Amino acid sequence: MLNYYIFSILFKVIEVYMMLLGVYVLLSWFPGAYQTRLGYWVAYFVEPLLKPFRKLKLHFGIFDVTVLVAFVALQFLRYLLMQLYIMVFTLW
Template sequence: MIQLFQFIATVFTRVIEVYSFILLAYALLSWFPGAYRTRLGDILGRLAEPYISIFRRFNLTFGMMDFSVAVAILSLQLIQMLGLRLLGFLMVLFIR
């Protein structure tokens, strides 16, 4: 039973890490003119924009800098932390 919880925690952590990397790669595309119009830019945009759009509603732009992606990545880290704590709590309940 413990191995199942460890497997779930590992998969959950890896999914959050991969998606954080996708968000970071999408943000880095802004440094290259026309990068969003490439095949890679299209794929990353389809994956990243739905989640980033949640944070763009809060107008996190200061000057020329948009901090929506940074806040999105930080919120993913918070979700990861809370999810792992919840999983640990559930593990303690089921192990008893």
């Protein structure tokens, strides 16, 4: 039963992080949005995740796909977590 709660919490954390990435992208459309209180807190939580991906130089002209790659990485992490969840609960 405890395993279920651990996996549930991890799924929710990944889901919230993906939503924060979406808000981060939406804030980039508005000038000065990162200087607001909401923009500060979203950037505070999202920038540590984006930092390793920024080292990959994912700029193509004026487009920066760093957030998209981070989103795909979170999706892949969620997939791996789901596979682990299935393995754990089918063996019990």
